[in-house]
Amino acid sequence: MTQGEARRQVAWAELGFVTAIAAGVLAFVVEARGVSRDPQNLLLLQPTAWLVLGLWAVLAAGCVTRRVDPAAPRESRADLARVIGMVAAFGLFILGLEEVGYDVAILVFVLVGLIIGGERHPAALILFPPIFTLAVIHGFRLLIPYPFPTSVL
Amino acid sequence: MIDTVAFGSAVAMLAGSLDAWLWVVPGLLIGLVFGALPGISVSMAMALVLPATLYMEFLPAIIFLTSVYTGAGFGGSIPAVLINIPGTSSAVATTFDGYPMARAGKHNEALGAALFASCIGVLISYMILLVLVQPLAEVVLRIGPYEMAAIGIWGMVLLGSIGGSSVSKGMFAAGLGILFGTVGMNTAGYMRGDMGIPWLLDGIPTIPAMVGLLAASQLFALVNAKFIVEAEGDRGISLRRILAGGAMVLKNPVTLLRGTAIGVFVGAVPGIGSSIANLLSYGETRRTSADAETFGTGNVKGVIAAESANSSSEGGSMATMLALGIPGGGATAILLAAFAMHNVIGGPRFMEQSRDVVYAIILSNFAQAAVLVVVGTIFVYGASTIVRLPLRYLIPSVLVVSTMGAFAMEGSIAGPITLYVFAVLGWLLSRYGFPVAAVVVGLLLGRLIETEMLRAWQLAGGDLWRVLDYPWALGILGLMVLSLALSLRRDLAKRRALRAAASPG
Incomplete structure (x- = not known):
C-alpha cells in the first residue's frame, strides 16, 4: 500500500470529539479565571489548559489531513x-x-x-x-x- | 544497625507465640479477596477487620492486620490483569501490560509474575526496613514540597506517552487528566470546575473515575467479543505457567530491584505511597528498556516493575509509621489505630523502647511474604477461571460490581455517576487512539502536583527562582526534561521509519 493509494479523508468523529473536549477545557479555564486570577488559583490549571488547547490544534490538523487505507477492516x-x-x-x-x-x-x-x-x-x-x-x-x-x-x- | 539483643528477643517472641502465626493465612486470604474486589481499598479491608483485633494480644493483632495489608497489596493485581480493573489504586500500572498479556492468553504468566514480584518486593522492602528503618525515616523528613512536586511532575512526564499512537495524543490525555485532578477546591481555597455540584468540591472521586476510565471503557469495547482470551486453547489455567511467570521475575532482576527501590523510597514519603510508586517504577522501566515500544502491549517487565514497587512500598510506609508515628496512607493509619487500641503509641519512643516488637513485626512480614507465594498461587489458580467465563455474563456482572464498589467508595450516587461519565469518556478516548492510562495518571497526580506546587509557591513568596536552592528537586526536573526529549526523539524516529517504509521504491 503506497501513500498514493490511501485517500485523504477528514476524520469527522474524532475531530468532533477532540473539539468537544477542547471546548470543555476552554470553558473550565475561563470559569477558573473568573473565580480569581491569583497565581494560587491558576498555577497549574492555566498552563495545562493552554497546553491542551495548543495540542488540540495539532490533533485537529491531523484529523483533517488524515489518509485512510480503504482496505483496512472497519467496524460493522x-x-x-x-x-x-x-x-x-x-x-x-x-x-x-x-x-x-x-x-x-x-x-x-x-x-x-x-x-x-x-x-x-x-x-x-x-x-x-x-x-x-x-x-x-x-x-x-x-x-x-x-x-x-x-x-x- | 541491627540491635542484636532486641533481634534475639524478637525471634524468641515469635517462636513462643503460636497465636501470632495462626492469623497469617486468614489475614492474607481476607486481603486477597478484598484487594481483588474493585472499589474495596486496602484501608477499607483493614478497617473492616480492625474491630476483630480488639480482643487479640498486640502482636497477633498487628500481624493479622499486616497480613491483610500484604494480601490486599497483591490482591489488587488480580482483576488488574484479568479484567483491566485495578482492584486498588496501587495496581493501576499493572493493568498497562498485565491486561494485554491476559488478552493474549498469557494470564497465567502475568499473574505468576505479579505474584512473585509482589512477594520478593515485600521481602526485600522489609529487609531494607530491618536495617535502615531509622535512616530512611530521617531522609523522608527532608522531603519538602519542591521535591514532592518534582516527583509528581516526573511521574507525569514519564507516563505521558503510554500506549498512545503519538506523543501529542499522550500529552493531550495527560493534560486532560491533570485538569480533572484540579477540579474542586484547591488548598488555597479557590473553587473551580465544580459546576455547582456539592460533591465535586472535594474533587472528582478518584477511584470510581479510574475504574470507569480503565475497566468499564474496556468492557464496552469487548461487547462484540466472546471471551477475554479469544483463542480457546489459551484459556487454560496452568500451575506450570504461573510458576513460569514467577521465573520471568528472576530473569529480570534489574527491573525488580529498581521497582523495589522506588517502592521503598516513595512508599516511605507520607501522602504519596504505593499508588504513585507503581507508576514511577513502570515509567522508569519503560524509559530505560531497549524494547520500550512493546510496553503497553503485554511486556512482562511492565508487570514486574509495577508489582515490585507497589508491594515494596508497604515496607517504606511501615518505616515512616514505626519510626516517626506518621501514617503514609490509609492502611498505616489503621495500623496506628490498632496500636492505639492496645495502648501503644507508634513513633520514636516506641522504636527506642520496644525495638524487639518492631523487629518481630518486620520478621513476621518475611514469613507473610513466603506464605503469600503459596496462598497467592492457590488463589490465582482459582481466580484465573474468569477467563473461561463468557463475556456476555462477565460484562454486565463486572459493571454491576464496579458500580457497587463506586457506591461503596463514596457512600452516595456520586460514585456510580462518576464511574459512568468516565467510562464513556474512556471508551471514546481509547476508540480514537488516546492513551486512557495517561488520563488516569494525570487524575491521580494532578491534585498532588497542584498541592505541592502551591506549598512551594507560598514558601518561596512567589519567587520561582527559589527552586534553585533545592538540588534534589532540580535533579528530578532535569531527569524529566531528558525523558521527554528521549520520548520525542523516539516518536520522530518511528515516524521517519514508517514514512521510509511507506514511500515507493
Whole structure:
C-alpha cells in the first residue's frame, strides 16, 4: 500500500470529539479565571489548559489531513450498535439506581446486558439475573456501612 | 544497625507465640479477596477487620492486620490483569501490560509474575526496613514540597506517552487528566470546575473515575467479543505457567530491584505511597528498556516493575509509621489505630523502647511474604477461571460490581455517576487512539502536583527562582526534561521509519 493509494479523508468523529473536549477545557479555564486570577488559583490549571488547547490544534490538523487505507477492516454498524446499546443500558441503569431501587435496577440491567451480549437461552435469562442480584445486594449489605435504597430485597 | 539483643528477643517472641502465626493465612486470604474486589481499598479491608483485633494480644493483632495489608497489596493485581480493573489504586500500572498479556492468553504468566514480584518486593522492602528503618525515616523528613512536586511532575512526564499512537495524543490525555485532578477546591481555597455540584468540591472521586476510565471503557469495547482470551486453547489455567511467570521475575532482576527501590523510597514519603510508586517504577522501566515500544502491549517487565514497587512500598510506609508515628496512607493509619487500641503509641519512643516488637513485626512480614507465594498461587489458580467465563455474563456482572464498589467508595450516587461519565469518556478516548492510562495518571497526580506546587509557591513568596536552592528537586526536573526529549526523539524516529517504509521504491 503506497501513500498514493490511501485517500485523504477528514476524520469527522474524532475531530468532533477532540473539539468537544477542547471546548470543555476552554470553558473550565475561563470559569477558573473568573473565580480569581491569583497565581494560587491558576498555577497549574492555566498552563495545562493552554497546553491542551495548543495540542488540540495539532490533533485537529491531523484529523483533517488524515489518509485512510480503504482496505483496512472497519467496524460493522451492527457491532457499533451493540456497543452503543450497552453504553446506553449502563447509563439508564445508573440513572435508575435511586429511582427504582438498586435491586430492580441491577436485575433489569443484567437481563438487558445478557440479551445485548447474545444470550438467548430462556433458563439463563430467567435464572441468572435474580440469583446475581440477590448475591450482590446481600454481599454489599454485609460489606459496606451505607444504606442503599431497594424496592424488593 | 541491627540491635542484636532486641533481634534475639524478637525471634524468641515469635517462636513462643503460636497465636501470632495462626492469623497469617486468614489475614492474607481476607486481603486477597478484598484487594481483588474493585472499589474495596486496602484501608477499607483493614478497617473492616480492625474491630476483630480488639480482643487479640498486640502482636497477633498487628500481624493479622499486616497480613491483610500484604494480601490486599497483591490482591489488587488480580482483576488488574484479568479484567483491566485495578482492584486498588496501587495496581493501576499493572493493568498497562498485565491486561494485554491476559488478552493474549498469557494470564497465567502475568499473574505468576505479579505474584512473585509482589512477594520478593515485600521481602526485600522489609529487609531494607530491618536495617535502615531509622535512616530512611530521617531522609523522608527532608522531603519538602519542591521535591514532592518534582516527583509528581516526573511521574507525569514519564507516563505521558503510554500506549498512545503519538506523543501529542499522550500529552493531550495527560493534560486532560491533570485538569480533572484540579477540579474542586484547591488548598488555597479557590473553587473551580465544580459546576455547582456539592460533591465535586472535594474533587472528582478518584477511584470510581479510574475504574470507569480503565475497566468499564474496556468492557464496552469487548461487547462484540466472546471471551477475554479469544483463542480457546489459551484459556487454560496452568500451575506450570504461573510458576513460569514467577521465573520471568528472576530473569529480570534489574527491573525488580529498581521497582523495589522506588517502592521503598516513595512508599516511605507520607501522602504519596504505593499508588504513585507503581507508576514511577513502570515509567522508569519503560524509559530505560531497549524494547520500550512493546510496553503497553503485554511486556512482562511492565508487570514486574509495577508489582515490585507497589508491594515494596508497604515496607517504606511501615518505616515512616514505626519510626516517626506518621501514617503514609490509609492502611498505616489503621495500623496506628490498632496500636492505639492496645495502648501503644507508634513513633520514636516506641522504636527506642520496644525495638524487639518492631523487629518481630518486620520478621513476621518475611514469613507473610513466603506464605503469600503459596496462598497467592492457590488463589490465582482459582481466580484465573474468569477467563473461561463468557463475556456476555462477565460484562454486565463486572459493571454491576464496579458500580457497587463506586457506591461503596463514596457512600452516595456520586460514585456510580462518576464511574459512568468516565467510562464513556474512556471508551471514546481509547476508540480514537488516546492513551486512557495517561488520563488516569494525570487524575491521580494532578491534585498532588497542584498541592505541592502551591506549598512551594507560598514558601518561596512567589519567587520561582527559589527552586534553585533545592538540588534534589532540580535533579528530578532535569531527569524529566531528558525523558521527554528521549520520548520525542523516539516518536520522530518511528515516524521517519514508517514514512521510509511507506514511500515507493
